[in-house]
Every structure is written in structure tokens, then in C-alpha cells.
Amino acid sequence: MGGKRLDFLTAKAPPGYVAGLGRGATGFTTRSDIGPARAAPETTTTSFGRGRGKAAPPPIGGGGAEDEEDEHEVSGYGQIQNQEFDEFEGNDVGLFATGVYDADDDEADAVYESVAARMDSRRKERREERLKRSIEQRRESTPTIKELLADVTRTLVELPPQEWEKIPDATNLSRRKKKARFESYVPPPDTLLEKAQKERNTVLDQGGGGATVVGGAASSNISSLTAVGEGRGTVLSLKLDRLSDSVSGLTVVDPRGYLTDLKSMKITSDAEISDMKKARLLLKSVIQTNPKHAPGWMAAARLEEVAGKITAARSVIHQGCQECPKNEDVWLEACRLTSGAAAKGVISAAVKAIPTSVKLWMAAAGLEEESAAKSRVLRKGLEFIPDSVRLWKAVVELASEEEARILLGRATECCRHHVELWLALARLETYDKARVVLNRARDALPTEPVIWIAAAKLEEAAGNGSRVAEIIDRAIRSLERLGVVIDREYWMKEAEAAERAAAAVTCAAIVRRTIGLGVEEEDKKRTLVADAEECLKRGSVATARAIFTRALEEFPGKKSVWIKAALLEKGHGSREAVDSLLERAVGCCPKAEVLWLLGAKEKWLAGDIDGARAILTAAYVAIPESEEIWLAAFKLEFESREPERARILLAKARERGGCSERVWMKSAMVERELGKVAEERRLLEEGLKRFPGFHKLWLMLGQLEERTGNLAAARSVYERALERCDPATSTPVWLAAAELEEKGGGIAKARALLTTARLKKKEDPELWLAAIRAEARAGKWKEAEALMAKALQECRRSGILWAASAEMAPRAQRKARSFDAVKNSEQDPFVVAVVGKFFWQDRKVDKARSWIKRAVAAAPDIGDFWAVLYRFEQEHGSAEAIEEVVERCKAAEPKHGERWIRVSKAVENAHQGVEFVLGKVAAGFRRDDSIVMPSSRP
Template sequence: MDSRRKDRREARLKEEIEKYRASNPKITEQFANLKRKLYTVSAQEWESIPEIGDYSLRNKKKRFESFVPVPDTLLEKARQEKEHVTALDPKSRAASGTETPWSQTPVTDLTAVGEGRGTVLSLKLDRLSDSVSGLTVVDPKGYLTDLKSMKITSDAEISDIKKARLLLKSVTQTNPKHPPGWIAAARLEEVAGKIQAARQLIQKGCEECPKSEDVWLEACRLANPDEAKAVIAKGVKTIPNSVKLWMQAAKLEHDDLNRSRVLRKGLEHIPDSVRLWKAVVELANEEDARLLLHRAVECCPLHIELWLALARLETYDNAKKVLNKAREKLSKEPAIWITAAKLEEANGNTSMVGKIIERGIRALQREGLAIDREAWMREAEAAERAGSVATCQAIIRNTIGIGVEEEDRKRTWVADAEECKKRGSIETARAIYAHALTVFLTKKSIWLKAAQLEKSHGTRESLDALLRKAVTYRPQAEVLWLMGAKEKWLAGDVPAARAILQEAYAAIPNSEEIWLAAFKLEFENNEPERARMLLAKARERGGTEKVWMKSAIVERELGNLDEERKLLDEGLKRYASFFKLWLMLGQLEERLGHLEKAKEAYDSGLKHCSNSIPLWLSRANLEEKMVGLSKARAVLTMGRKKNPQNPELWLAAVRAELRHGNKKEADILMAKALQECPNSGILWAASIEMVPRPQRKTKSMDALKKCDHDPHVIAAVAKLFWHDRKVDKARNWLNRAVTLAPDIGDFWALYYKFELQHGTEENQKDVLKRCEAAEPKHGEKWQPISKAVENSHQSIEAILKKVVVALGKEESAAENNKH
């Protein structure tokens, strides 16, 4: 029935809505027939319809044109606001509830209030004076300072103090034997500024709770300086076994003699207090301290610090007796054994040190004490800091292997040594490596780590001894021989370096690395004939492509062009896929002016090694030199097709366009390059330098988002700071660049140039020293200068200075191009 009614109801409602809509049509429906006719309107008629203006704006303007003068009431109010107020507002006082109602309040003049301040100050001074002795406790010098720091108490705070006072009064009356109640009540009065009331309260507290240390200490703190001693004297008389009270009594004395007397008096009552013994020993001279410590160890035989302090003050023989007694009393204390070892070392008995530590560990293990390896390592580091190297080594030797699985030993020990090195515990790290090398005699990695440690923190002699030992156990490790030879060479001992390399060759007969090291030694020390002989032998024995390349380099330096070409041709017959030989051949022809032959060499090289970017770049540069930009552009495009996503080829193309003044084409190429290689630092760095100066900051932000840790981008940002004269920021960013890429010489040159302009002589020397240590090999400006024939035997310092000059010339050329 309900569903039938529902259908009828809905049908009726629908009918009513339709009737209503028929009688009241919408506006859109009323104009529907007219809208349909709009399609007959022509385009000309549409255009001839006049524009309706914006009448609303015109009306608004009219509305604001009327002018109404400012009423006098407003001007009067402004005048009153600027006046100085000379009377208190009675309403505000009535609101606080502290005065009479509003109608009865007289108008108070502020001048009268100012005069009253003097009376208030005198009242405060009276309150702070001491009523017992009649002497003032106000410090006249510090009083003004105290007044400045005083907080003005509001009405709310006063009411809070009153409530707290009532509450604490209730606490002290209901439970007078509760010390914290009296302390809190006294402190409340102190906060409220009623020092005398505070003293009276704490005095009552002392009477009610005579056995509470805290109450006596509070009474001492609140008492005036003259009475403090008397208060604490009462306290120690009441509680003679309180260490805290005796220490406080000693603090109140002004000279060491009286302090010592008080502390000794305290020790009569509490002979087993370690704190009192320590305090009295600190105040005594050496002889008295020794006597006191003898008594102290009798009274407190289980306290290790007292035994060790006594041992330090005694003579060698007596110290041994003291430590033996200490060992009897404290059989589970490792510090005694370590002190004994240090004692022996200090007296020259280094042979005993290891035995003592070994015996100590066995004794501790017998006592059931677990040997904590980490704790013993910390003790070793502490011994090193104290100058006891033999003790440190003995501890490491005997404890480093405890609790370490056999298969984890190497990894764990190397990690331990590295951690010690970071913390500056060099002797501990050295001891760990020494022990590791007794277990892993033939592990090259450990020998290398130990050698690195000696190189950075040891002497040349210690490094040489270690490397000699290393090659005895690992004669097949080329790197150890080469390291030893290099160290000798750096020390200026070329014959010794030569001898090491001969030994190395005898140990590893067919090692190319050793041949090349021997060649480098002779070549760098201006012995070209010896170098040639070595390389000739290496070639006879079937040397690799590197040997042929080095041979050609020697001939190039000596000026034997025919011999150089011959070696390169022979090398290429054997190693056609080694791009450096093709590159050298092309460069040789270019130097001689045979550009067509150079082109042929590069083309042949690209057939064999199409992935060699230096060959593509050299080929493009040659085409640019011979024909012009169009041919170079074609070569670079071909190179990009063969080697997609290569930033160096993109950068070369951009720079080629810039060299010929095609800024627009360069920008288009750069945009494409960044699309293809979005994370390339060299491209982002170049794009920062290409944009106008105002846009560089934004560009550098984009670059840092894409490649935050790229040294090229960091160097480009450093240049921005440099140009903006932000010297410290520029220095930080340049330092970051050379830290990230120490092998790139261009950054060192940039850093050095910056320090020459803005840094001190010390900064310049520091950069130079760091650059020499880094021995950079790469860099767009660095490589052409360092590899030039005339610079082949130049020092890193000389090359660095030449690169700085080249950077200066480049900058001035760039400025001229802009103008």
C-alpha cells in the first residue's frame, strides 16, 4: 500500500512542478526562440554592435569625489593622545581591587609617587640590614647592579606567595620533623625578599631536624658570611659523620692550612671517607701527601685511586711494594697491573712490561673477571697519551684477539686501527697493525695500511724498515716494492731507489709496472739514455702498449722525430685499439705542419676506437683549424651520434659556436646538452658562465640541485663568490672543490690564483704544499701545460704557476670578447 501511495504521490508532485514551470518559465527559456534566431545575424552586424562601457568605475569615482571635513572630536582625541600623562588612571587601580572604589578614589599626582620612591628605597635597605649585629649585609658596589636585575613583583605573584606561605606554614606545623618543608619555607621567604624571615625559619628547621644534612647546609647558605662558620660548626657537632658538612666547613675557610685542619678534624670522625682523604691530600705537599696516603689506604683499602696515587708518589722499590699490597687487597682490579707495567717502563725495564700485562690478564681471568677488549683498548690509548708506548703495545698484543672470531680477525683489527688513527692514537694503531702482521704475514692489504700509517705519521726510516720487512714476506707484491723505491727517490736517494727496483725485478722478472717505474726514475732524473735502454729491453720482452707509448714519449723529448714515428707505427701494428698511440701520431704530424697526415692519423684512430673522446675532440679542432666551423660542427655531431650522452663532446660543440660568436646557437646547444646529460657537472659549470651576470645565481642554484657534489659546479659557484668579493665563502667553496677532486689541477690553479689575490703568504704556501702532495694529473688547462715537451721535467709548483698565468690570459680574453 505504501509503495502504491508513493507512486501516486511522486506522479502528483511531478505534475505540480511541470504546471509551475509552465506558468513561471526561466529567463533562458523565455529567450530561447530569440537565441535560435541569432544564427541569421551577419558578421558585419555583430561588429557594428556598440561596446557597453564600464559604468560602475565611473560611478565609483563620483562617489569618492565628495569631501567631508574631519570632526573636531577626532582632532581633540589626537591632541590628548600626544600629551604626557601626569596622573594615574583611577579605574585601573579600582579594577585590581587593591584600592577604594572608583567614586572614592582621589586623582593621584605622579610627582608625589616619584617622591615616595626614596622612602621605599630606604625601607628596603632597612629590611636588608642585619638586625642582630647592626651591620649591613648590602654590598654597596653591587647593589645598583642587583637593583637592575630585580624583578618587579606583580599583584598576582604576591597573592601566589601568600598562598604558598600558608601552605608551607601548614606543612611545617603538622610535620615539623620533615626537613624539605623547612627548606622550602625558607626559600620562599628568600624569593619574596625577606631574608631575615628566611633565616629565622631555617634556624627553627635546624632545631626541629638536627640530624638533616640538607637543613644545615641551607642554614649555612642563608646565613650572613660572618655567621656561616658558626652555623656549620653547630651542624658538624650535631652530625659529626656527615661528609657534606665537613666539606662545606672546609670551603668556608680562606687559606689552605685552615682547610686542611678542618678536613683532618673530619677524618677523625669519618676515617673511611674517600672524599675527605682526596680533599686533604690535594691540599698537602708531596711529602705530607705520601704520609696521608699511607694512612688513607689503611682506612680505605678497597679504593683503587688512593693506592695508585700512593704508588705514583713513592720511589720505584716502594711503589712496587705498594702495588703488590694493592693487588692483594683488590685482586680484580686491572688498573693495578697497568700501573705496574707503566712503572717498569718509566724505570727502563721495557722487557718486563709485556710479562706484567700477560701475567695480569691471566690472574684476572683466574679471578673470573671477563676481559673487555674495548675497555683494554681504551686503556692502551690512555697509556699512549701518558707516554707509556711499551705498555700500550703490550696491552694491544695481549688483548686485541680476545673475543674475536678467527674469520673476523683481519677485518676487525684493520677497523680498530683505523678508528685509533682517526682519534690520533697513532702508537695504538701501529701496535694493532704490528700484531696483525704477526698473524697475517702475507696479507698485502695490511702491509699497505701499515705503510700508509708510517708514511703519514712515522719517519722515513720507520717506513723504509716496514717496507723492507713487507717485501721479505710478500716479494710478489709490486706495489710494496714501488712504494719503497718512490720513498727513496723522494728522499733524494736515487741510487737506493734504483737498487730497490733491481731487487724488485729479480723478485718479479716480468713485471711491467717495475719496468715502467725504473724508466720513470731514470727519465725524471734526466737519464734519457738509461730510460731508452730500459724501454728497449721491455719491448724485446713483449711489453704492452704502455711501453711503446713511453718509448715514443722519450724520443719526442729527445727530438728524434723519425724514431718517434717509427715507434708509433710499430706500436700501432701491435695495438691498433690503443687510442693514445693514434693521438700521439696525429699530434706529431700537427707539430710538423702535416695537417692532412694528421687528419689521416685521427681518422684511422677513430676507425679502430670510435669511443675515444680525445680523438674526436682532436679531429674536430683540426677541422676547425683547416676548414672552419662547419666541418668541425659535422665531426662533433658524428662523435655525439657514436657516443651518445657524452658531456665533453656537447661542451666542445658549445665552445666552438662561442669562439665564432654564435651565442644564440651556443645557447640552443647547451639547452639540448643539459637535456641529454642532466647530471653533468662540466656542462652546468659552463652554462653558469654563459648566462649574464644577474642570472648566474639562479643558474647555480639549479646546478647544485642537479649535481650537488660535482667539483666543477662547486668551482663555478666559488668563482661567483669571488667576483662578488665574498672572500671567505669563495675560499670555502674552492677548498671543497680541491678536496672533492684533488687530481684535477685546474681547481688547484684557481685556488692558488685566488689566494694570490686575497690570501696571506701562509695561505698561498699551504695551497702549494697541498697541491704538491695531491700530485694532480688531469684538468683541461693542466694537461696541455704539464704534457708539453718544454715542461716535461718541471716541478708541480712550476706547472701550477704556469696554469695560473694561462687562467689569467683566458679571463682577460673573455673580457675583451664581451666588450
């Protein structure tokens, strides 16, 4: 075969050969491959190395030597392909390993294993780190319930035992449908009872008993039913006995509630009876082993009490008293278990056995019904325990004032180191004797600061206020000399306590002497102001006033401290105190214009116009360049109905130069009120030359042209204003221009203007609301709804838009729309007011009042809400409620609100007060009116 080349590509395949079978391919065999109806060839096995396999089948035809050679060439492949799996070498058996596994192979395997172990140890640290990191990431992404509640469970350490007891037990909340057990309770028939009775009598007769059957079946049936009734009566009597209590040999049962007690009575199970028996044996062992152990006797008595055997419990506890006569707890337990006159006998024996027990004497006094008897028992106890403060307090409480004075005198001798007794005696004595008592108390307790404070209160009550500060100073020096730590917080609490006791001078003296102790100099101002504000929150006005007084002495040049002190006096003091404080303030801070303005306003509110003018004149001398002073003087004259003096002041301000656009606006306002149109137009045009970007001047000029009927000029003014004003402040100009076009009947032009404005300011809710209102006024509610949907997409948190959406909704959809409004607007005052109005319309008065008051509290500067509340109280409230609304509104001084501005800014309503504007706005509001939308859906 050396030169012979086998052309195996064209050679005939061996029998049973499937192409690609060695690579895992699969094939199929047809009838043409195996021939018609021939038996399968027998297979032989051949061993290759350590593996075993099956040989290929012999050829179909007879075949010669050449066929045998071909068969030999492919037989090896067939054996490898069909060999069985070897547990040692796997599928590789027989391919290349033809030798025997010897020591060299074992050594090679050991070398490979050592190398693998070495490589594995090198990668172990990195693998463990990677595994740890993956576990931490998985825990962070999906934490367990224990980890989620870790911070909450940590706080349970601080939970008091009372709160633990309030936590309810866990209940089974599973919703598994449990298969109900059908239990039928059917009384046994009389025949069954009769049969049982016959069997019983027969057994007794056979055994020689005396019972015989008499009367046949009928008599047997009757006797068995009688026994049943007797058994029931026996059970009932036992239950009644358990519910009864033996008092002086009489059985007492509540005639009205015994059936209820029987029904609620706990049925003791066999397990509970067994537990009681075990506990009884255990406690018996305890008291027999150590009969002097008092808790054992008490536990045994309480066990019998729980078991319902009150007589046995008394017997046990009386034995305990005999075994432990010097233990007061045993005597108290015996007294508790004994009732009536027997209890007095027990407690009498107890105080004889332990005459120095305060608890026993207090219990003995508690058994007496009359005060004289109680006092007699307590005084008897004081003979044995003269230093008991508890007994002295109890006996003093039962005595008259004169007897209490004598008793307290004796008590202070026996209990010299108890401060409450000294203070109680001082309160009952006269001024001179009280001073002596407090001096004696200070000698007995030199380190007690309460005695010094009581002495200061005594002097203040006697009218010697000048000595209070001296006493507090001496107290601090004496305590410091004795090594007592002066705790600032403690003294501040005592100052507030003195204020509550109507000792304002003592309170101020304590604050003045101790408020600065332990406070760093750089933190003193902030600390003092914070302490004063905290005292105000707690209602301690005098303490806060004293703190501000001390702070003003420390920092006379701080205007913020003066302002807070002035606000305190304005809210809780008199007008004279406010004027005096502000006068001192402007003297210390002459450049603080806010203090001058506060002083002038207080004078003006008090009706003192000349005093306000004097303050503003002095302020102008101190701060000649302040524009706020000029404007305050103008407002004073303008509100006092002195327009000519107001014109002169503004003219001087304009001539002085350097004034702001506000001066020009105020000047135009004065001319508008006087009706001088030409002068008003001249001032506005001149002001616009100086300040072309101030939108309020443009609005005033446009409104002037509208009042005179020159709509074309007004339209031209608004167009110029939109070109020159800052887009951030141009929204009022857009709204005024659109309103002008709408009034002229051009809804299309108004719509176009508002659309242009929204393109420039997409997230401005006022522009969206104006467009929605315009469509609603035109009666096009579908267009208004479409605009509202777009508006809520652009301004999802706008409360005024959500309020308008709720008012636009049909009545059936108001509840759902209101819920969405409250959820998306985060308690906006407009939404709250609209919901309150809905409650008002539904006649839910309490809810309506609550919601409208919430709106007023959230936005007190919006006058429309005050008008709604005022109108509501007029319809459903009392005269006091209406007066309260008026007073609160006057204190808030609202400046905003659509209806409010329309009334307050009208020329005919100039110089009118808050009460007048409130009444006029409320008069134009009805329950069915809308707050945000101009008209409701038809």
C-alpha cells in the first residue's frame, strides 16, 4: 500500500456509517441502506485501552479481502463512537490513552493539582472581594425588611413602658378561607337517658344495691329528667357561690348584675387548673423552706385570690404576717385582702409591730372616713416618726390655717433640711414673721436658691420692689461663694415661674443677673434674641421683655433688636410703651429709617397726626437723603386728606433729583385724585422718559386714556409698553391690552394678544387664566376646557389654575376635580378657598368655615379670602364671629386680590379704611359666585 493512494472521497461508505456522527450530527437510515427484510448483523466488542466499545456491523454483501480491509479501517472509529462512558477518564477513554495508569501519571496529576491550587490561592482574595462587593450591591438594591426598619427599631429603646403596653397584639390577617367546621349540638333524647338509668339500676341490683326500678319506664323517665334539673341547679348554685363574697358572715350578691357576671365569668380549663396546682405546690415549698421570705407569702395569697378562694388567701397572708412581722409589705397586703372593721384590726397590729413605717401609718389614715380621725392617726404616727415629711404634709393638709401654722413650725424643727416646709410656713406667716422664717431657712439650707427667690417675691409683694434686685445679687454672690454652680437654664425657669406667680419685678431681676452667664460674647446677641422668642412662644411675655431690655443694654446700636422689642410691645404692651421704646431707638440708631417710620406709623395709628409729622421732620434732618422718609411724609398727608401738602412734598422730592420711579407714580396718583388729567398725563409722560421700563407708569397712562375714552391712544400706549418693558414684568401690560380689546368687542384680537403673550411666557399661569376667562365670558366653554387642559400641562403646580378648573367642572365632577386640585397644588390658598366655597354651597357649614379659615391663614394678604369669610359669617355666624373677622382683617391689612384691588383702588373709595373695603367687597359676593372664574358654567 506504499504507493497506493486511497480515494476515500469516491469510495463506498462502510455499512452503518452516518456522516458527521462523530461531531454530534444526526442522520437517518432508509430501506435502501439496509436492504429488504434482512436481519441486523451481530455486533462484537473490542477493547481499546481502558474503554469498551461496539464494532461496526459487517458488510451487507459477502465481500472479499478488499471489503474486509475496508471494514478493518473503519472498525476503530465505530468502536470509539459507540463506546461506553468511563467514570475515570470520561469520554476521552480509548482515543489516545492506550497504556496503564501508573505512578508517573499519579505524580503528574499531583503536580497539576498543586499548580491549580497555587493559582486558585492567588485569585482567592480577589474572588472573595468581588463576591463581597456583589453581595453588598444586591443588599443595597433589595434591602430586607429588617434593614429598612433599622432606624425605626433603634428608636424603640426610648419608648416608655406605658407606650409598649398600648401596642396591640398581632392578629392573623391572612385571608385564607378556612373551611368551617359544622358542629351540631343536639340534646340527647329521653330514651337514651331512660336506657342509661335502667342499666344503672340493673347493675346496682346485681351488686346488692338498694336501688330498684319502680314504676316502669314512665317513672324511670321522670326520675332521670328530675336528676337533670337538679344537676343544673347544683351548677348554678356553685357559680353563685363563686361570685359571692363573705362580708361579716353575710353572702352578698348583686341582684341586678349577677346574671351578667355569670355570663362574663371565665371558665377555667383543665390546663389552667393544673398550672394553679403546680404553682400552689411551688409556693408551698418556698414558704416552708424559708418561712421568713415575705414575697413568697404574698405570692401564695395572690394565687389563692386569683383562684377565687378569698378566704384561703386571707388565711395565707395572716400566716405570713405571723412569720414576717417586721415586713410592711406583708401587712399592707393583708390589709388589702381584708375588708371592713377587720382591716382596721390588721393595720392596728401592723403599726404595733412596725411603728416606724410611714406606709403603714398612711394606710391606717386612709381607712378612716372622717378628717378628724385621719388627723388623729397621722399625729400618732408623728410621735413615732417625727422626721417624716410625708406625714407632716398629710397632717397639715387636714388642719385649718391656724393649726397648719403651728404644725409647720414644729415640722421645720423636726425636718430642718426640707425646703418645702419652710416655704409653706413662710406663706402662712405675716410679712415680718415670714422674713424671720426665710432667714432661718437660709441658715438651715444655705445652698438652696429657692429660698432667696422666695425672699425676693416676698419683698415685691410687700411693695419693696427696689430691694428685689439687691436680694437676687446677694443670692448669686452667696451661692457662688459656697461653690454652687449657677445654672442659667434653671434660673430662666425660675424667672418664668416668678412671672406666672405675678412677680414681674423678681422675674426681671433674675433675668438681668443670670441671662448672660456662660454665653460667649460673639454669640450673646443671637442667644438673647433666641431666648426671648422662645419665651414668647411659651407665653412668658414679662420674661421676654426683660431679656430684650438686657439685650438693648448690651447692644444699643443693633436696630434688629430694637425692632423685635418694639414688635413685642406693640403686640403685648401699651401704646405709650411702644412710643417710649421707639423714641429711645431713634436716639441710639439715628440712621435707621425703619425705626423712624415705625414711630411715625404708631403716632398716625393713634390719631396723632402732628406727632407723626414731627417724627418725620426729625427723620428728614437725621437722614436727608432717604427717599423712604419723603414717601412716608407724602402718605401721611395723602391719607390725612391733605393733597396739596402731599403735592408740595412730591414736587420737592422731584426737584431734589435722584428720586426713583415711585415718586413719579405717587405724583400722578395725587393728580388723578384731584381730577387734573392734563397734569397727570404730563407727569406720566415725563416719568416714562426717565424710566421707560417701569410698567406701572405705562399702565397708569393707558388707564388714563381709557377713562377719557381715547381707546386708540390707550392701545398705542400698551403697544409701546410691550416693546420697552422687561418681559419678566410685562404680564400686567399684556392683560390690560387684552382686556381693552375684549371691551371693544374684539375677542379675536384679545385671543391673539394672549396667545402671543403665552408664546413668550409659557409657564405664566396668569396669562393662561386670562385666556380661559376670555373664552368663558364669550360663552365658548369647549375652547375654555381645551385651554385649561393645556394650561395644567404647562403649569402643573399652579393653584389658581387648579382652582379655576374645579370651578369650571360640572357639579357632578366637582368632588373629583377638587381632590385632584388639592393633591397637585400642595394646599394652595386658592384651592383651599374654592373647596371651602363648595362646602358652603352644599350647606356643610362647619367644613366650609374650617377650609375658608385655612385659606385666610395661608394668605392673609389676599383680601378676597377675607371678603368670602366675612360674607360666610354674615350668613351662618354670630355677631362676635363677624367682629372677629373684621379685627383680624384690619390687623392683616390685605393689599392683593382681584375684587379687593378693584374696590380699594377706585377713585371714589380713596382714603377708605379696611373695614369699609371689606364690607363693600363682601356685599358683592354671593354663595354661588365663583372666586377665580368670572362666571360659572351654565
